[in-house]
Amino acid sequence: MLNRQSVLTFFLLIVPILLLPGAVGIMDQRFMQRIATVLCINLILVLGLQVFMGNSGILSFAHIGFMGIGAYTSAVLAMPVRMKSMALPDLYSCLATIELSPILAILIGALVAGLVAALVSYPLMRLSDAAAVITSFALLVVIHTIMVHWSALTNGPRTLFGLKSATNLYLAAGSAVVMVALALFFKESRAGVLLRAVRDDEIAAVGMGAHLSRLRWYGFILSALMAGFAGGLWAHFITSFSPNAFYLKETFVILGMLIIGGSLTVSGAVFGTFAVTIAYELLRFTESSINIAQLFPKPVVGLTEVVLACAMIATLILKPGGIMGAREIGHWNIFRKFFPDKNV
Amino acid sequence: MGQVFNLPLLLQPGFRVSDRAVFIPLLSCFGRIMSEQMLRAYNISVDFSGLRALDQVTLEVESGEIVGLIGPNGSGKTTLVNVLTGHVRPMAGAVTCSDIDITHMTPRNIALQGISRTFQIVRLFSNLTVSENIEAAAISHGCSRRSARRKAGQLLEKFGLERVRDQFANTLSYGDERRVEIARALAGDPKFLLLDEPAAGMNETESESLLELLACLPSEQKLGMLIIDHDMGLMMRLSHRLHVLASGKTIGEGSVEYVRKLPQVIEAYLGSDGNGR
Structure with missing residues (x-):
């Protein structure tokens, strides 16, 4: 089903992901390993957001909420039984004796996130434009509130601890490669093409027979699945977290990566994640260097957020489609010359 | 004419089917009774906040024919197409496609009807x-x-x-x-193709080649075609029949030769001196 250009796009996009373990291995530093792993997890989140937002044209704030659902589900399922009595004293007895392997728990977490998305989102998918964005924001608030108050499962607003670390760079990078393929595949699938048609002109697309809410629904479910998966990976990497990890700050970072890279393409998602992560780490380094050297009488704070926000604004003004624009990297003319499309 | 209408209308009260799967058996069922392929708007009236955009307009497009819909600006041509495709709900009247009542279908289901x-x-x-x-x-x-x-x-x-x-x-x-x-x-x-000003903005050569393309479509693809355009030369050469609207009312329909000689058409559309292109 995928044509040559899409296959080429896939291989070009996984190159930087596959280089990560190599690059980090050479440097052999724990904090580099940490940055690279978080990058891969963020990449899965950004790809998930691209699946819905890029193809449907509707900004979704709820994305990080589904990450939280995946994180908590996998945490509850995979936590060692002896830790459960300590970390989650009120846990339901049927869950208290379960201890699944982390990978299985992460997959179930993704499925649960997808299921929740499927159940709550169908009526929302009829909405377009501002109404849809505001509703998704409300959905994030609802998910967040539930996470904060469902103490039996989440330990309330307090930190949930006691998870075994299971996610390493190889698992994260491997998953990211699979997710790149999944995002590309959805984009080129029948539902993906129609969803993009709806995005560009609702009236014309519906007028030729596209089922608007069902198409958006498919995109939303896949997007939530990917977010849930990333949440599970992240939970088993960071091992202790609270509901606040899945709220506005993370939403802003993920959104910034996608907007700067370009939400219309999978290439944009990959490029944005790498570019923003590298810029972020450099800025953090600069910030801490300035503070250590005491260049200013008071410490500099928030440099990373301010610069990211400014970069987002600049992108939206100068290149509203994001840096990568509307064409996948494999469709660029330079590659077309070497790999002509035989599928005419 | 009324006969053709009764069958689908009998089914209509409270009968809301929203998917294609349900309609396919229906379609084949009616298809057996009357195999006539026709898109028909019957006595359509449309009001836009008090303004009568269409007033009891009846229009038929048969499979294999090209019907030209002409009329001065604001005469309701596009509104009629919007009614046929479900984008505008008529206040009164019915639309049928091959004897299936599509008046209250969504644009999506109408599109899936062809x-x-x-x-x-x-x-x-x-x-x-x-x-x-x-x-x-x-x-x-x-x-x-x-x-x-x-x-x-x-x-x-x-x-x-x-x-x-x-x-x-x-x-x-x-x-x-x-x-x-x-x-x-x-x-x-599609079984029926509705073109709203297909040649607008095209130059002479472009609209000429478009005309050639469009002229052979109905017989090639077995479809009925309804065309709106302001290029009278193109319309007169392309259409098998013309339907003229003015201020939401039908003021003439029939063969090109017949319609262009009707005095009310000449007055409303071609200009009262009768020297239209």
Whole structure:
């Protein structure tokens, strides 16, 4: 089903992901390993957001909420039984004796996130434009509130601890490669093409027979699945977290990566994640260097957020489609010359 | 005429079916009773906040014929097309397609019945390539990705659009946009094709080649065609029949020769001196 250009796009996009373990291995530093792993997890989140937002044209704030659902589900399922009595004293007895392997728990977490998305989102998918964005924001608030108050499962607003670390760079990078393929595949699938048609002109697309809410629904479910998966990976990497990890700050970072890279393409998602992560780490380094050297009488704070926000604004003004624009990297003319499309 | 109407109307009260799957058996059931392929708007009236946009208009398009819908600006031509495709709900009257009542169907279900249209102001999927624009229409009518691609290839060739097939739709020239939209409307193998000003913005040569293309479509693809356009020369050469609207009312219909001689048509449309092109 995928044509040559899409296959080429896939291989070009996984190159930087596959280089990560190599690059980090050479440097052999724990904090580099940490940055690279978080990058891969963020990449899965950004790809998930691209699946819905890029193809449907509707900004979704709820994305990080589904990450939280995946994180908590996998945490509850995979936590060692002896830790459960300590970390989650009120846990339901049927869950208290379960201890699944982390990978299985992460997959179930993704499925649960997808299921929740499927159940709550169908009526929302009829909405377009501002109404849809505001509703998704409300959905994030609802998910967040539930996470904060469902103490039996989440330990309330307090930190949930006691998870075994299971996610390493190889698992994260491997998953990211699979997710790149999944995002590309959805984009080129029948539902993906129609969803993009709806995005560009609702009236014309519906007028030729596209089922608007069902198409958006498919995109939303896949997007939530990917977010849930990333949440599970992240939970088993960071091992202790609270509901606040899945709220506005993370939403802003993920959104910034996608907007700067370009939400219309999978290439944009990959490029944005790498570019923003590298810029972020450099800025953090600069910030801490300035503070250590005491260049200013008071410490500099928030440099990373301010610069990211400014970069987002600049992108939206100068290149509203994001840096990568509307064409996948494999469709660029330079590659077309070497790999002509035989599928005419 | 009333006879044809009763069957679908009997089913109509409280009968809301929202999916194609339910309609296919219905369609074949009616198809056996009357195999006539006809798109018919019957006694359509439309009000836009007190303004009577259409007043008891009856229009029929048979499979294989080209009907030209003409009339001065604001006479309700586009509104009538919007009624036929479900984008505007009529206040009174009924629309049937091959004797299925489609008056209250959504635009989507009407499209799936095989009624396809283009828009007065071009509505392309701007961030999709030309080829994808056409593929999307084929896919929405149930084609697989591969057969949609093949179909798009054929239509691109037919409309001479191969040179722009990988360009984004928002980079096209005006004439190309029109052609892509017509190709897209044809991708779902429609039974009826409604074209709202297909030649607008085209130069002489372009509209000439478009005319040649459109003229052979009805017999090639077994479809009925309704065309709105302001180019009277084109309309008179292309149409098998003309239907004239003025201020929402039908003021004449019939063969091209007959209609152009009607005094009320000459007055309303061609100008009272009778020297229309």
